[in-house]
Amino acid sequence: MSTHAPEKTRIKEPLLSRTGAMLVMAVCTLYFLVPIWWLFVGASKSSDQFTSTNPLWFADFDLFANISDLFAYRDGVFLRWMLNSILYTGGAALLGTVLAAMCGYALAKYRFRGRELLFNVVLSGVLVPATALALPLFLLFSKVDATNTFWSVFLPSLVNPFGVYLARIYATASVPDELLEAARIDGSGEIRTFFKVATRLMFPALVTIFLFHFVAVWNNFLLPLIMLSDERLFPVTLGLYTWNTQVNQIPELRGLVIVGALLSITPLVIAFLLLQRFWRNGLGAGAVK
Amino acid sequence: MRKSVSAVSALLISALALAACGSGGSSSDSDTGAAAASCAPSSGPVTLTYTTWIPGIEDVVKVWNDKNPNIQVKVQTGPNGNGGTYQNFFNQLKAGNTPDLGHIEYDALPSFRVQDGLFDVQSCDIVAKAKDQFIPWTWNQVSFGDDKTAYGIPQDSGPMALFYRADLFEKAGIPIPKTWDEYAAAAEKVKAAGGYITNFSQSDINQFAGFAWQAGGRWFANDGNQWTVNLTDDNTKKVADYWQNLISKKLVSTVPPWTTEWDNAYNSSSAWTWVSAVWGANSIMSGAPKTAGKWRVAPMPQWSAGQSVAGNWGGSATAIFKTSKHPYEAAQFALWLNTSEEALGLLNKAAQLYPATTAGTKYSYLTNPVKFYGDQKIYEVFAQAAGEVTPDFTWGPTMTATYANASDGFKAAVSGSGTLTDALTSAQKSTIDTLKSQAIPVKE
Structure with missing residues (x-):
């Protein structure tokens, strides 16, 4: 017994910690997936069965009827909200990623006076929560009479200091100075070098930035809440919230909110499934540095 | 989540703000002050904005817009009052760009009153004349017990x-x-x-x-x-x-x-x-x-x-904000919305609003038997209440x-x-x- 003991524990310990880790992971997975499961099951029920049947298991499967109800409600305003969200989010994430990449690249590859100061100012922007900026932004946009417009939500969503930070780190790590020198000697302009050479090398990082930015803008709720009062401009998050506050008055809305919530998370899921491969690469690249 | 302003744009925007403060701040205040002082009809066609979260309000407003080409009302919407719309009103009061009309529940009216954000609708003769159409206690909710002033037109009651x-x-x-x-x-x-x-x-x-x-x-x-x-x-x-x-x-x-x-x-x-x-x-x-x-x-x-x-339990008013440039037309619209049989009927159909006028509680759609309640004429009980x-x-x-x-x-x-x-x-x-x-x- 005593002779075997050390050997056994050597095998056992990793096994134990592995099971332990697995257990923790399983609990976490469950914790995160149960609400989505609940949402999916809830969205598939008629409003009658929603209150009266087991919330975690299916009754009659009415998902498609519910979806068509949702699309028909108020001339399909929900679809309009989805489209808005995709425009706000996709547009801002795409442009914002380009901006962040250019900014980070410039900070990494050019030497100029005040570079570190500028970088530190940008970094401090990471610490300022979006919530704290919404009201000042509203007052600023009020001054130029631009509240309740597409731009009042789109423009503030373009900037992303965390993206600048990531882009700088990645540019330093993955774009060799020698390559830029070579491009310059070959007669390539700085802008061309950036788009043709640097962005290729920074691609995994750009995907990471894009994803971060996409999620941040998609979930940014307070800015549109404060800026917008025209229903046709709402992103889907605000639209669903608006309905949800009216459930007391119009209880039928509850079902629509649930189906709408399910549909509203699908673009995020799709974006992650498509891009997660790049994302992992990008995170790895950062870790090495 | 993580979103904020990068240094450059922050500088740009604050520069813009400073410029705007310098040029327009004080003059716009005096403009609105002058406009809000009296309740006189405007000359020419006007467009009013009306923020409310009543579901289906667009259909009601459309009836008005079709009949009143010179007073067009644009509906704006949002979450219910405490869900964010009141906060938005307060922000807009600060920025000076409130809508002309806003939906405010009785229990929130005093907070707008102490901020001095509301127009005294009783200074409009049309409102003073219409006062008696409302159930007295609903009028008290908007006048706070004062005979001479009122800060909204009662809309519904509970x-x-x-x-x-x-x-x-x-x-x-x-x-x-x-x-x-x-x-x-x-x-x-x-x-x-x-x-x-x-x-x-x-x-x-x-x-x-x-x-x-x-x-x-x-x-x-x-x-x-x-x-x-x-x-x-x-x-x-x-x-x-x-x-x-x-x-x-x-x-x-x-x-x-x-x-x-x-x-x-x-x-x-x-x-x-x-x-x-x-x-x-x-x-x-x-x-x-x-x-x-x-x-x-x-x-x-x-x-x-x-x-x-x-x-x-519940009930709300249609208030006119002090910054409105067309309080007279806004009052005309608010009175139509909350006293005409046509509008009250549509509001009741769209959002089950129960009228605040004495006549409103006797309209036919509120005296019919209700099937869910075993064909009892339940609204007669509420009319009495x-x-x-x-x-x-x-x-x-x-x-x-x-x-x-x-x-x-x-x-x-x-x-x-x-x-x-x-x-x-x-x-x-x-x-x-x-x-x-x-x-x-x-x-x-």
């Missing part, structure tokens, strides 16, 4: 009555309670029959406010100089002790209101009654479809036999804070720590603190 399960009461041989004493006695028998007499709304203080209103509780008063806060007057304490007794004896269920759990309490026949406002009729219909045909409505139980006093609401209940200027504090205490009381009276005592103190912190004069 007179309260007793919804009860006629079938269950009959089967158990329990008479329908006419007084609160009988209600408490019935609660014991209902418990014995395996149900709960009702669900006590643990986080929605408005229902409790309706009970206190009926019992003669007067939470706030304003003598023109300062506010008096009295969440713990004798009448309110009487109500608090009454419900505390039912909670302590576990004669009422206490699930959070407006949840599926709560719907289910009614749908599965575990809760037998609900003392609620007129709009509650629709909540039961959609939340408890399995109980169709079994509900009836009776007048609210009374504190002493033979009385007939009702409480009110609407006339029995005591007129002098005043809301305070910081109700959001008061509700939040009281609701914390109520939740604690329901789970067995503390009592409803404790909750009110604490809300009383914190309300006074909130008033002081906002530099609103308050009597200690």
